[in-house]
Amino acid sequence: xxxxxxxxxxxxxxxxxxxxxxxxxxxxxxxxxxxxxxxxxxxxxxxxxxxxxxxxxxxxxxxxxxxxxxxxxxxxxxxxxxxxxxxxxxxxxxxxxxxxxxxxxxxxxxxxxxxxxxxxxxxxxxxxxxxxxxxxxxxxxxxxxxxxxxxxxxxxxxxxxxxxxxxxxxxxxxxxxxxxxxxxxxxxxxxxxxxxxxxxxxxxxxxxxxxxxxxxxxxxxxxxxxxxxxxxxxxxxxxxxxxxxxxxxxxxxxxxxxxxxxxxxxxxxxxxxxxxxxxxxxxxxxxxxxxxxxxxxxxxxxxxxxxxxxxxxxxxxxxxxxxxxxxxxxxxxxxxxxxxxxxxxxxxxxxxxxxxxxxxxxxxxxxxxxxxxx
Amino acid sequence: xxxxxxxxxxxxxxxxxxxxxxxxxxxxxxxxxxxxxxxxxxxxxxxxxxxxxxxxxxxxxxxxxxxxxxxxxxxxxxxxxxxxxxxxxxxxxxxxxxxxxxxxxx
Numbered sequence: 001x002x003x004x005x006x007x008x009x010x011x012x013x014x015x016x017x018x019x020x021x022x023x024x025x026x027x028x029x030x031x032x033x034x035x036x037x038x039x040x041x042x043x044x045x046x047x048x049x050x051x052x053x054x055x056x057x058x059x060x061x062x063x064x065x066x067x068x069x070x071x072x073x074x075x076x077x078x079x080x081x082x083x084x085x086x087x088x089x090x091x092x093x094x095x096x097x098x099x100x101x102x103x104x105x106x107x108x109x110x111x112x113x114x115x116x117x118x119x120x121x122x123x124x125x126x127x128x129x130x131x132x133x134x135x136x137x138x139x140x141x142x143x144x145x146x147x148x149x150x151x152x153x154x155x156x157x158x159x160x161x162x163x164x165x166x167x168x169x170x171x172x173x174x175x176x177x178x179x180x181x182x183x184x185x186x187x188x189x190x191x192x193x194x195x196x197x198x199x200x201x202x203x204x205x206x207x208x209x210x211x212x213x214x215x216x217x218x219x220x221x222x223x224x225x226x227x228x229x230x231x232x233x234x235x236x237x238x239x240x241x242x243x244x245x246x247x248x249x250x251x252x253x254x255x256x257x258x259x260x261x262x263x264x265x266x267x268x269x270x271x272x273x274x275x276x277x278x279x280x281x282x283x284x285x286x287x288x289x290x291x292x293x294x295x296x297x298x299x300x301x302x303x304x305x306x307x308x309x310x311x312x313x314x315x316x317x318x319x320x321x322x323x324x325x326x327x328x329x330x331x332x333x334x335x336x337x338x339x340x341x342x343x344x345x346x347x348x349x350x351x352x353x354x355x356x357x358x359x360x361x362x363x364x365x366x367x368x369x370x371x372x373x374x
Numbered sequence: 375x376x377x378x379x380x381x382x383x384x385x386x387x388x389x390x391x392x393x394x395x396x397x398x399x400x401x402x403x404x405x406x407x408x409x410x411x412x413x414x415x416x417x418x419x420x421x422x423x424x425x426x427x428x429x430x431x432x433x434x435x436x437x438x439x440x441x442x443x444x445x446x447x448x449x450x451x452x453x454x455x456x457x458x459x460x461x462x463x464x465x466x467x468x469x470x471x472x473x474x475x476x477x478x479x480x
Contacts, residue, residue: 037419037421037422038416038422039422039425044425150425150426151425151426153425154416154417154422154425154426157416158415158416161381161382161416166380166381166382167381167382167416168378168379168380168381169378169379169381169418169419170377170378170379171378190378229472230432230433230469254428277464277465279478280478280479282465282475283475283476283477283478283479286472286473286475286476287476289472290472290473290476296472297471297472297473297476298471298472298473299471299472300469300470300471300472301466301469301470301471301472301475302431302432302433302435302466302469303431303435303464303465303466304464304465304466305462305464
């Protein structure tokens with residue numbers, strides 16, 4: 001049948017494309033349905049961090065597996081340079097309170113087996129000499145890094161497509177239908193697709209689609225913004241973040257600096273129909289950056305953009321088979337840090353869909369973990 | 375926007391052309407040949423081509439080349455340029471120093 005495949009994947013973002021690729025590697029054919037273009041949502045709008053430090057212990061193993069086994073070979077494997085750079089992550093502190101925040105994060109990650117430690121401001125400036133003397137300390141994880149999220153998403157797409165995966169864009173999924181108790185049909189505005197299994201990975205939009213088979217994940221849509229400078233001479237390789245969360249970013253292979261930042265007002269500006277930038281976020285991010293990197297004050301901003309994250313109630317994703325709906329696998333709620341773990345998630349999803357042994361234990365990311373307070 | 379597009383179309387081989395070395399996106403120095411190859415790699419709209427090759431991501435933000443890129447991509451796909459949407463225009467309209475941008479206070 002023309003619209004039938006072993007697996008129907010809803011969502012052509014980095015998660016859906018990675019899952020399609022790892023399934024194709026196992027010889028499992030899928031159809032990927034995407035409403036807009038490939039990588040329309042957060043997949044192309046994030047800051048490109050491939051970070052293990054400061055991860056919740058529940059998703060840290062996914063980040064560590066990726067940094068050790070998947071990211072280093074990814075460009076070669078997919079045949080596209082995804083600009084992966086594994087030169088470490090500095091999380092910066094300017095106050096004693098910042099240091100305390102970082103110490104707690106370091107202790108948690110360290111007890112879970114990650115090579116991360118606290119260093120002094122001067123040690124941080126030895127690693128990245130362009131930082132202002134306002135920085136009094138940092139956490140340092142040498143195996144963290146960054147990559148180009150747009151190229152990573154398109155590279156998974158390109159390779160999966162070459163391996164015979166069918167991608168269809170412009171398909172707006174309205175409903176999943178059960179046949180004889182199993183998830184089987186995916187209904188779009190134009191047609192109906194059928195699969196032996198269905199994988200749902202459409203960020204926040206997973207929620208209304210999962211609702212059509214009676215499953216609800218507590219998450220909300222939050223607008224985040226990022227910006228990019230013109231190309232600068234090569235300065236440093238590290239991924240940067242701050243304890244205050246006023247900005248994060250890195251210098252790309254192209255030479256431009258990609259920075260993201262938040263203002264604290266995000267929950268109150270997220271109800272627009274399209275992800276568009278506000279008049280105040282980019283300037284707030286610039287003020288944050290200049291305090292840490294005064295040397296960048298004359299760098300020109302060429303572009304700003306916005307995107308939604310699917311912020312889960314406990315800020316880690318749901319990656320699971322749905323008991324009540326056999327044949328349905330759900331991956332959503334990545335809460336703004338899904339890109340770095342996307343290869344691992346794609347691999348795990350290919351295992352969940354085919355009912356094969358899982359590379360990692362993801363019981364902590366099950367869909368039915370959310371409980372009311374009393 | 376939501377026109378259904380099958381991504382595994384047979385576009386035939388990407389046959390080299392005499393002017394493949396022509397620079398189309400001057401800011402990022404992307405050639406006609408690279409844009410044609412990107413379409414054959416599966417990039418079927420201007421946003422994907424932009425993210426794949428950086429066309430229109432430089433200082434002029436595509437104000438010079440976006441229509442040229444559109445006509446090349448359309449020709450390669452065998453469709454009318456009118457069927458391809460231009461990429462989103464993003465703030466700021468002209469490059470601005472971070473110091474100047476940071477003066478805007480809400």
